[in-house]
């Protein structure tokens with residue numbers, strides 16, 4: 001059972017690591033000796049997507065949360081966007097974190113990716129599975145496709161104001177939209193802040209994701225997490241992923257939430273993640289690299 005701490009935790013420490021012309025911003029928080037957790041946000045958002053989950057687990061885990069390239073404080077041009085580049089950025093973040101925190105392969109990382117962040121997480125984990133104690137794929141698409149490319153093209157035609165409402169309707173339950181929960185305002189603000197060509201480039205790259213057929217067998221211990229009312233990546237999509245991942249150990253469904261379940265049901269998400277992290281065994285050891 002996860003209980004929110006009574007004292008507000010210290011503010012996360014912001015750092016950057018440079019890859020090419022891109023400075024990747026990331027934030028660390030939590031006890032230095034605690035198990036490390038790396039969390040990757042969905043398209044259009046940033047590290048704040050995990051704020052409400054983080055505040056519930058930061059007393060027991062060491063959290064590392066980057067802004068993926070083209071998002072938040074990690075500025076990048078459309079030409080620099082792409083899932084493989086994001087994956088290499090995250091490995092650079094992990095190396096910088098490992099060096100600053102002086103941790104080695106004896107402290108493998110728990111990796112969490114939400115939606116597009118789940119695809120990035122899967123690419124990283126498949127390239128270096130022994131670096132990770134576990135992988136949570138949260139509301140992650142099973143494969144790309146033309147519908148994703150079209151979401152980017154729509155922003156090129158009508159700007160972010162033209163796509164924000166339909167995006168929020170896919171991401172949240174009607175109850176959250178009607179109640180105007182803070183997560184809706186945050187997501188709206190983030191989507192409107194995206195440059196249309198960067199948004200389109202992110203969706204374009206996601207459209208080309210071939211799915212879990214090749215990488216699934218290379219993943220570490222994997223948990224698939226879906227939201228009961230997600231119209232984008234419903235539980236059936238996460239079940240499809242679990243079927244392609246031989247090391248899939250559990251499927252969780254968070255009821256009453258849409259695609260952005262970390263914003264709609266943070267307590268439920270924090271609780272299930274913390275329980276899984278505490279129960280996860282250690283991998284065999286060793287470090288790999290992204291091919």
Ligand SMILES: O=C(O)CCC(=O)CC(=O)O
Pocket residue numbers: 041042043044114115116117140141170232233259
């Ligand atoms: O917006 C959707 O319908 C799906 C979102 C998705 O797969 C990418 C993301 O949210 O990161």
